[in-house]
Amino acid sequence: MSPNNQTVFKALADPTRRAIIKTLRKESKTAGAIADEFPITRASLSHHFNILKSADLVRTERRGQHIVYSLNVTVLDDVAAILYDLFSSTDKVSDRS
Amino acid sequence: MSPNNQTVFKALADPTRRAIIKTLRKESKTAGAIADEFPITRASLSHHFNILKSADLVRTERRGQHIVYSLNVTVLDDVAAILYDLFSSTDKVSDRS
DNA sequence: ATGATATTTAGACAAATATCTAAATAATTG
DNA sequence: CAATTATTTAGATATTTGTCTAAATATCAT
Known part of the structure; x- marks a missing residue:
């Protein structure tokens, strides 16, 4: 159910998606309201949006x-946990993702 | 001096770099010791390494x-702060990066 | 200095990605 | 239902990215 680390990190790696x-x-917004704030096409x-949804960020x-x-x-919370695990030197079992 | 958000997120977006x-x-390791653990060439x-260094992760x-x-x-700490800012609904000034 | 070991750099290439235009789908309104 | 509005999907394209081989640089040891 929950998206894997790669999906989330990739989703966060693009500046438009972070914006x-x-x-x-x-506040929540419609696709059109969001589109009005960006200089790229609605198709783009x-x-x-699809990538953000895949990562369950929206x-x-x-x-x-x-x-x-x-x-x-x-x-x-999930991302924070992933980061903590990524940098932590503890010996807990990890999924290496 | 400190790397920008984009550099850090991009650096974290690749599974090999996270590994x-x-x-x-x-523990710290030599380039060769790290290379022994990965199935790709030392050049790759x-x-x-260059990307991780640019992001100041190593x-x-x-x-x-x-x-x-x-x-x-x-x-x-920096990444945690960036993430907090990214998701926070507070009104503080942000660099939008 | 020469040769061996360790690592990086340069250049090429295939795969992934962000963007666009045009067309398709979905819901509303007259 | 036909026209309009909102959004997504399909397909094309240019750029970015991860990988490779080959060559270059740096250090050590003889």
Whole structure:
């Protein structure tokens, strides 16, 4: 169910996707509202949305003709744990991902 | 001086580089010792070392003909802060990186 | 100095990725 | 239903990236 580390890190590695995350910090927004803030096409943004969804960093909900994107803040905990594990020198079993 | 967010996230986005970080968690190692653990060429690894160094995730020290790689754990704090800022809904000024 | 060992750099190449335009799908409104 | 609006998907393309081989640089040992 939960996305693997590679998916999450790759998702975070693009500046446009991090900016999308930032714009969703305060409130959920429709795809169009997000698109108005970025200088790239809606098709390109849709591509980024897919990657963010794969990483479970955002969730979607259809509201009429709009699709509302929300930040999934619980993933922050996951990423923090991954990073902790990555840098930790303890001997616990790891999935090496 | 400190590397920007993009550099760090890009560095962490590759599984080989994360594995290099993992192998350096317990102790510093020479380039050759690290290379013995990976199925890719030393040239390819050197490329990854450069990226990790650019992100300040590892530090190097020459010891005779060897070059010893060490994990720079202080960056963990930086990355944690970046992530916190990325997901936080507070209003503080951000560099948008 | 010469040869051996350790590591990096240069250049080439295939795969992955971010972007675009055009077309398709989905929901609303007249 | 037809037109409009919102969003995604498909396919193409240029750039980036991870890897390789071959050559260069650096240090050590004889």
